[in-house]
Amino acid sequence: MKPLRQFRPFQLLAKETLSEGGEDGFPVRRFTFELPSDCSLQTLGFDLGLGDFVQVRPPAGRVRSYSPASPVQRTGSFDLVVKIYPGGRCSGHLDSLSVGDQAMISGPAPVPWLAYTLRQQQHVGLIAFGVGITEALPVALSQLAKPFDSVEQVVLLWGNRSWKDTFWQEELQEMVQQYAGRFKLVYALSREDREGCVRSRIDQSLLQSTFETFPRSAGFLVVGTKQMKKETRRALSACGFFSPPLLQMKLRMPWNWRRR
Ligand SMILES: Cc1cc2nc3c(=O)[nH]c(=O)nc-3n(C[C@H](O)[C@H](O)[C@H](O)COP(=O)(O)OP(=O)(O)OC[C@H]3O[C@@H](n4cnc5c(N)ncnc54)[C@H](O)[C@@H]3O)c2cc1C
DSSP states (O other), X not given: OOOOOXXXXXXXXXXXXXXXXXXXXXXEEEEEEEOOTTOBTTTTTOOGGGTOEEEEEOSSSOOEEEOBOSOTTOBSEEEEEEEOOTTOHHHHHHHHOOTTOEEEEEEEEOOTTHHHHHTTOSEEEEEEEGGGHHHHHHHHHHHHTSOTTTOOEEEEEEEESSGGGOOOHHHHHHHHHHTTTTEEEEEEESSOOOTTSXXXXXXXXXXXXXXXXXXXXXXXXXXXXXXXXXXXXXXXXXXXXOXXXXXXXXXXXXXXXXXX
């Protein structure tokens, strides 16, 4: 099968709710789409460790991007994990699909600057807001797969309103155990006190304490809305971390990066 350069129909095999969402929260569902039995995201050219994503074209509304959330080597199917917004054109479209229905999907679409940001970084900080974990987690896994003398520590800070908004707790716990000492996971809940979690928004003081041991030249990936990313980068800068070389990143963007 050729890479998904153009939009093509993919059949929905399964749909499962991962989180109903807390108060004021929205549900998060996993959608499993069919691939030919001998085909995986990897054979289609995806590198999830570098943030490659798919695009979904709803019948009405704008094309939207989603980070595949299943192992890149899995043959026969792939998952998207999507937060369903009320009135959301694309998330609502996906949510309206029944098993057996098709969605128009293309990919891989790249995050061109990520390879540059992570290049030769021994300390990698990943900051994910809500469903942004779908992009951050494969990046964490791919960094941890590198030898210790290449990547020493990966810290994932995951911000949600409440525990009910979270999912993949078991998978994350397994990672903490498997990469003990190299992988640190911090859950930040803005509206709930809970043992093992920090009660806080993701702000300068939380960033300072979470990444206290990181050298100021560490590499960071922030995944969330534009506003969240902007505020977090500003806070990282205020903590003394180097802000990403934005100018260089933009110059490296391929012609179609704005389609995201
Ligand atoms: C590279 C990349 C990867 C992404 N990966 C994922 C992923 O794996 N899973 C996923 O769920 N999303 C992901 N997104 C976000 C996704 O592309 C859409 O922006 C999102 O699904 C909303 O699109 P929509 O058409 O449903 O909503 P729209 O029709 O654009 O918006 C309708 C209403 O929904 C609400 N809404 C939309 N977005 C938000 C928001 N972020 N917070 C609060 N309310 C909102 C607003 O009230 C808005 O008025 C990713 C985005 C990028 C750029």
